[in-house]
Amino acid sequence: TQLLEQSPQFLSIQEGENLTVYCNSSSVFSSLQWYRQEPGEGPVLLVTVVTGGEVKKLKRLTFQFGDARKDSSLHITAAQPGDTGLYLCAGEMNTGNQFYFGTGTSLTVIP
Amino acid sequence: GAGVSQTPSNKVTEKGKYVELRCDPISGHTALYWYRQSLGQGPEFLIYFQGTGAADDSGLPNDRFFAVRPEGSVSTLKIQRTERGDSAVYLCASSTGYPTDTQYFGPGTRLTVL
Numbered sequence: 001t002q003l004l005e006q007s008p009q010f011l012s013i014q015e016g017e018n019l020t021v022y023c024n025s026s027s028v029f030s031s032l033q034w035y036r037q038e039p040g041e042g043p044v045l046l047v048t049v050v051t052g053g054e055v056k057k058l059k060r061l062t063f064q065f066g067d068a069r070k071d072s073s074l075h076i077t078a079a080q081p082g083d084t085g086l087y088l089c090a091g092e093m094n095t096g097n098q099f100y101f102g103t104g105t106s107l108t109v110i111p
Numbered sequence: 112g113a114g115v116s117q118t119p120s121n122k123v124t125e126k127g128k129y130v131e132l133r134c135d136p137i138s139g140h141t142a143l144y145w146y147r148q149s150l151g152q153g154p155e156f157l158i159y160f161q162g163t164g165a166a167d168d169s170g171l172p173n174d175r176f177f178a179v180r181p182e183g184s185v186s187t188l189k190i191q192r193t194e195r196g197d198s199a200v201y202l203c204a205s206s207t208g209y210p211t212d213t214q215y216f217g218p219g220t221r222l223t224v225l
Contacts (some may be wrong), residue, residue: 042204104153
């Protein structure tokens with residue numbers, strides 16, 4: 001069961017444009033992670049957010065955890081072709097070390 | 112150091128056959144996870160080990176699926192009487208087991224059931 005819904009499911013943009021990916025749930029999470037996955041490989045962790053309202057920046061990527069810890073967003077500034085991939089959010093519930101992954105957003109950045 | 116490895120990278124089998132998928136975690140990692148991922152979707156949790164024991168197997172879809180980790184390192188996911196709907200990429204990840212610690216994923220095993 002995937003408790004986290006991501007939008008949009010697919011996104012194709014030109015190099016240099018900005019974009020935002022959303023991750024929403026009706027459940028509360030103790031932490032939330034964002035991953036990027038390339039074809040034929042496993043997901044690679046980008047960031048972990050643990051506090052409601054937290055904002056983290058990683059170069060051109062900005063991650064925000066909602067105040068109620070039910071949602072998150074990933075904003076990419078001036079997208080580059082190297083940003084192409086499947087972006088996944090994953091939430092950890094208070095009950096243990098199980099992570100629930102989102103439905104995924106497939107991003108294509110066109111040179 | 113070596114990352115998480117999974118073998119085989121690809122497995123093609125016929126409906127009704129038995130398959131085993133292997134995961135070698137990062138040395139020293141006590142937590143090990145199995146996920147199943149369909150094309151273009153996010154990984155779906157199957158089972159989580161802490162050491163040798165299955166701490167949470169609530170994601171296993173039915174009793175045809177079973178996983179073991181007898182010595183707290185290598186894990187094997189076993190699927191009996193495979194069905195076409197079992198076709199997916201099976202991902203393994205390991206971590207130190209501390210809360211919010213990073214999961215390191217292997218490249219996955221692509222299972223195709225004909």
